[in-house]
Every structure is written in structure tokens, then in C-alpha cells.
Amino acid sequence: MSIASLLLEEKKAMMYVEEARRRAQEIIQRARVEAEKMMRETADEEAARRELWEYAERLKEEAERIMSEYKARAEKIKAIPDELIEKAANLIAKEVLSYEL
């Protein structure tokens, strides 16, 4: 063992750190490439159209659900009991004949 071997070890350690720096640059470069790819895809008109089309399809399903809810409510209204219709008809007939209105 000598000072020369220490210097050699120091050099190896520096190279080790340099390798880490190179790998770090790679990591950052990969992230930049990935970010650019993501941005390109977003800027892509076709992707935007696709997203809007998919959104419209989801909205159509939602609209169908809304319509069937309203339809069920309308059916419930139409199925009003005959006694109530009778009561309403009596009210109308009474008012027409009574001259109070």
C-alpha cells in the first residue's frame, strides 16, 4: 500500500461519481422526452377530438338516464288514482254551476 494506490482509489471514486452524474443526466433527459411526448399528445387535434367524442358518448348515456327518470315520473303522474280525477271533476262541476268564481 502506498500513496500511489490511494491516488488511484481517489480517481476510481471520482469516476464513480462521474458515472452517477451521467446517469443523472440520463434520468433528467428521459423525463424531458416523456414530458414533451405528453405535451405533443395533448396538442394533437385527433386526441382532443377523441376525448370530446368519448365525453359526448358519456353525456348521451347520462341524458338517457335523465330521460328515463323523467319518463318514470310522467308515468307516475298519468297513473294518478281515479278517485282523485273524480274529486277534481266534482270540483270543476261544482264551480261551473255555483257562480262563485
Next chain:
Amino acid sequence: MSSDQIEALKEEIWRRARERADQILREAEAEASRIIEEARRRIEEMTRSRIEPEKLLLRRRIIGRAISEGRRMIIMAKNEVVERAFEKAIEKLRKEAESKSEAYVNFLRRSLERALEYVSGPDIDEVVIYANESDLSIIAGMIKDAQVNVRLEKSPIIGGMNVLSVDGRKSYYGSIESRLEALKPILRERVANLLFRGVEVA
């Protein structure tokens, strides 16, 4: 320098190198995450500014149309039920008129009083009462003491009467059909309250 000291120095050199390399890689990972996060944020911003307004328009168009169509269905259903009540009421009124019930005869009397009060006057010589054929004899009995000359004419109405001065200047519409028509806006509201109270709020 002893070999132990040299060995210790070597270990120290590598400990520091490893520490530095780890730090460099940690910082690189953090920077990479920041780059991706920044891209996501910008994408979100771009999407918001470009696609979101279009999405909003789509939502308004598709969902808005469904809601307004749904509301129309509810209104139509309510109208249908209210009309059923009015049809039933006409049936009842027809029966009242045909059976000459007490309520109907009272109605006829009040119609006549109001009609004569409204149509007759110092400048009116004669009035014509249009009524259902089956009511003419009843009305004839009611007008014995009338202050004005009255002519009775049969008319295809359910009941009640329409009265016109002979010169055509004054008229009074007191037939069941006319009363129903005149009262319909008020009655529709009352009937709807009666029918749909607690059933549905559109």
C-alpha cells in the same frame, strides 16, 4: 503511513463518493419528477383552456336538451291528467243538466237572472235566450215576470244559456260550455293543485 491508515482513508474516499453519487441521483430523480409534474400541470391548463369550454357546450346541449325534453314530458303528462278531469267534469255536468238536478236548476235560474240583468236595459226591447231544448220549458216558467220581451230558441248546448239582445248589441254567455271555457284558467290551477299536491314537483 501504516497500511491500516491507508485502508481507512480508502474507505473514507468511497464513503464520500457513494454519498455524493446518491445525492446526485436523488436530485436527478427529484428534477425528473418536477419536469413530469410541470408537464402535467401545463397539459391540464391546456386542456382546461381548450377542451373544457367545448365540453361545457356539449354538456349544455346534450344534458340541457334531455332536461327540457323531460320537463316537457312532465308538463304533457300533467296536462293529460287535467284534461281527463275536465272531460269527466263535462260528463258530470251533462248528467246534471239531463237529470235537471236541483243544483242545475238553481244554476239555470242564476244564469237567467244574470243574463237578464246584463242584457236588458231601457233601450233593449227584446232578448233571445238560446238554451238546450230540454231546458226551454223550465226557462219559460222562470221568465213569466221578466221586464223585457223574451224569445226562446233551442241550441245544441249542454246546459245553461246564451242570451243576446235582438239588436245584437249585448250578449251574455252563460252556457255550461262558455262557463267552462271562461273558468278554465283558474280551474286548471286549482285542479292541478288538487291532483299533484305531494305527487310531483316539475
